[in-house]
Amino acid sequence: MSYYVLEDLYTSWARVHLGECSSCNYGQGTSEGASTTTQWHGPYEERSQAFEKMESLEKDDARGCQLCNP
Amino acid sequence: MSPILEIQDLHVSVEEQEILSGVNLSVNAGEVHAIMGPNGSGKSTLASTLAGRPEYQVTAGYAHYRGKDLLEMAPEERAREGLFLAFQYPLELPGVRAWQFLKAAADAGRQHRGEEEYSARDFDRMLREKVKLVDIDPELVRRSVNEGFSGGEKKRNEILQMAILEPTLALLDETDSGLDIDALRIVSDGVNRLRRADNAIVLVTHYQRLLNYITPDRVHVLLDGRIVRSGGPELALELEAQGYDWIKEAVEAGESL
Ligand SMILES: Nc1ncnc2c1ncn2[C@@H]1O[C@H](COP(=O)(O)OP(=O)(O)O)[C@@H](O)[C@H]1O
Ligand SMILES: [Mg+2]
Ligand SMILES: [Zn+2]
Numbered sequence: 329m330s331y332y333v334l335e336d337l338y339t340s341w342a343r344v345h346l347g348e349c350s351s352c353n354y355g356q357g358t359s360e361g362a363s364t365t366t367q368w369h370g371p372y373e374e375r376s377q378a379f380e381k382m383e384s385l386e387k388d389d390a391r392g393c394q395l396c397n398p
Numbered sequence: 399m400s401p402i403l404e405i406q407d408l409h410v411s412v413e414e415q416e417i418l419s420g421v422n423l424s425v426n427a428g429e430v431h432a433i434m435g436p437n438g439s440g441k442s443t444l445a446s447t448l449a450g451r452p453e454y455q456v457t458a459g460y461a462h463y464r465g466k467d468l469l470e471m472a473p474e475e476r477a478r479e480g481l482f483l484a485f486q487y488p489l490e491l492p493g494v495r496a497w498q499f500l501k502a503a504a505d506a507g508r509q510h511r512g513e514e515e516y517s518a519r520d521f522d523r524m525l526r527e528k529v530k531l532v533d534i535d536p537e538l539v540r541r542s543v544n545e546g547f548s549g550g551e552k553k554r555n556e557i558l559q560m561a562i563l564e565p566t567l568a569l570l571d572e573t574d575s576g577l578d579i580d581a582l583r584i585v586s587d588g589v590n591r592l593r594r595a596d597n598a599i600v601l602v603t604h605y606q607r608l609l610n611y612i613t614p615d616r617v618h619v620l621l622d623g624r625i626v627r628s629g630g631p632e633l634a635l636e637l638e639a640q641g642y643d644w645i646k647e648a649v650e651a652g653e654s655l
Contacts, residue, residue, distance in 0.1 A: 336422045341424070341628070393406070
């Protein structure tokens with residue numbers, strides 16, 4: 329299992345994903361790199377590492393993805 | 399608690415041209431959000447996409463409404479599920495009286511929830527209450543939907559519709575043109591009266607002025623199809639004082655947050 333963190337570069341928003349989540353696509357996202365608003369972090373082997381990374385970003389709205397429920 | 403609306407990395411194109419380029423947004427129950435931004439930044443595109451208008455093509459990302467894939471839902475299904483969308487250019491329905499239209503809309507929602515349609519009497523009673531709640535002229539509901547309505551009357555009808563349908567998520571796209579002080583008050587009074595702990599309202603507006611009457615929980619600034627700033631109500635005040643240029647400059651200079 330791999331985990332990734334999606335960070336919004338402009339706003340106080342971040343989400344943890346499972347690599348296999350369709351909207352994560354192992355850190356590729358679905359927009360084929362076209363997104364200029366976000367950055368992927370990872371992969372992380374452990375769930376806890378991904379959540380730690382997300383916490384370190386100090387975002388107000390930070391949680392697990394609704395699609396994959398990591 | 400999971401959000402009512404969760405949008406992630408949403409990309410939307412119209413006629414092959416990308417208009418929204420990675421919108422992230424979550425809206426929780428009990429919140430009023432304002433989406434602001436200069437003309438052409440993509441505010442109406444976001445609203446139209448959530449409404450399911452076919453010319454808006456989602457090329458990436460997702461939008462979930464109460465945990466379900468919103469983009470997979472037919473527009474009428476969205477309405478039945480408690481999503482209310484009020485638009486810049488409301489439909490005119492000659493020959494259909496406003497109350498008939500409202501009853502049909504209310505009954506569709508009830509049927510969907512496995513409830514019986516309103517009897518004429520119950521509907522009338524409920525309608526009177528709502529007319530009082532949003533403070534409109536009862537005569538309005540006897541006229542044809544939006545036909546010959548003034549801008550203010552259309553707004554009243556829209557707010558009344560919202561009061562009757564009691565949506566879980568209301569999305570109001572308020573145009574910059576044609577909103578006089580009277581219409582501003584109708585919309586803002588309506589929103590203030592209808593905001594509750596178990597619903598959410600997203601107000602799309604070009605108008606800082608509207609936010610003199612409504613205090614949103616969150617304000618988002620859309621610029622070139624991206625949300626480049628989010629904040630509390632103070633962000634709206636900053637925009638009122640300084641316009642959008644300082645945000646553009648900050649974004650171009652690569653400053654984040
Ligand atoms: N139906 C459409 N057909 C063609 N272009 C559109 C359509 N809707 C929006 N656009 C284009 O998308 C951009 C954003 O428009 P819009 O979403 O209406 O912005 P806003 O509501 O913030 O003023 C504009 O360049 C506009 O021309
Ligand atoms: Mg618009
Ligand atoms: Zn996910």
